Amino acid sequence: MNTMNNDHIKIRVTNLTKRFESLTVLDHIAFEIKAGELVAIVGPTGCGKTTFLNTLSKLMPATEGNILIDGEEANPRKHNISYVFQEPTCLPWRTVRDNVAYGMEIKGIPYKERMERTDRIMDIVGLSSCAHLYPNQVSASMIQRIAVSRAFAVEPDLLLMDEPYGQLDVKLRYYLEDELISLWQKLKSTVLFVTHNIEEAVYVAERILVLSNKPTKVKTEIPVDIPRPREFLDPKFMEIRNHVTELIRWW
């Protein structure tokens, strides 16, 4: 929705290749993401989704290819890249509030602004009531929410999410997916959401990139032009879901 009037290309990935000795994991991957777009990435199990994200986030050097953010080579020190990991990454010695502010602290955002943004985001995701608690005093879903809030709070150029809700139960996942969409709509971040849950991808994304088996390429991309809020039983929703399932089925 908020991308319809903004066709500026934010992320341009060209020729991205990653080899471990003779094993080619990523094979000349190329795609573009528009500013403020929420793109989901799905692919068969073991297709190298995590390697893909690690290369994109620069945690791992690429063998070949470029990742350009606003036309410049991506650099974690210079660009705002956020990464929400599958596993919990809250600092146990910081309160919920200080955890949400942590990313901004590293980025050197001034104290006053940091606190304003923290408060705003905690309000949106409903963390305000437990701002003073420590991570071991809140539930697993809260912990993932903290990580998501921390990632949005730095107002990232690119937000990478690696199956952030993979370990939560269905009800919580629906709830957090809605929360993610509302955060994304309010903050207009550019999000790349990796999941192996096709329904989740169709529910949150504006576009789905389907990856192939190793060596991984972008097999195809599918626009999801369903108005929000989306319904799982909407015939269009089911059509896209079945189409994506057909593309990556490995059974």
Add this chain to the structure above:
Amino acid sequence: MAYEEIAVNKPLILKILPFVSVGAFLLLWEWIVVSGTVPSVLLAPPSQVFTLFINKLSEPNPDGAVLAVHAWTSLQEAFLGYGLSLLVGIPLGLAMGWFKVVEGLARPIFELIRPIPPIAWIPLTVFWFGIGLTGKVFIIWIAGIVPCVINAYVGVRMTQPALIQMARTYGATDWQIFCQLCIPSALPMIFGALQIALAYCWTNLVGAELLAADTGLGYLITMGGRLGRPDIVVLGMISVGISGAILGFIIDCIEKKLLAGIRR
């Protein structure tokens, strides 16, 4: 949503247990000596040790100093050595855990020195520093530094890789990761080191004083042996034990206060 913290009280029986075990131990000990199972020339009964304790509070003979002087000498030596081993060992261990260069430089030397028992340094120490305070502090320092280095090193190494990756994606520098993630992650291990190092220091204090001293609790034990007075030996041993336990308890309290934020 309402969050509430609930304090759980320890049952009374668990609070009493430590006193029961100490009391039973003392009674058994008294009985063994009084009944003649162990002759009193070999072991002094607790009652006799207690009488001597009261006596030694004001009487410097036969070993040359009142108990407080011995204890104070030992405490001074122990604390100097302990403090220095924390001051050097913890930063060294932390740096070895995170900075490859420091690890490469310091680790081989450390691994070589580590297996040498601190009391093996005594002769060299006497050559270098004589029998004064410095030499004993040196021995105690050697003893205390080992657990400090190891625990701080392991503590840094145990930092969750996911946390480090998270910080890296936000663009954190190595120094930021070290200060903001590795050191807090290592804190519980470091507090473990405070306890272990204290125990090592206190143990080796006695060792250091056995050979070269004129006051101190270790010296008291040695003199008791030379004079054939098991009550003095036992008094020295108990003094070492009790003061060590008190120090350990104090550190435990400090640890609980400081680590209140790191609840795991």
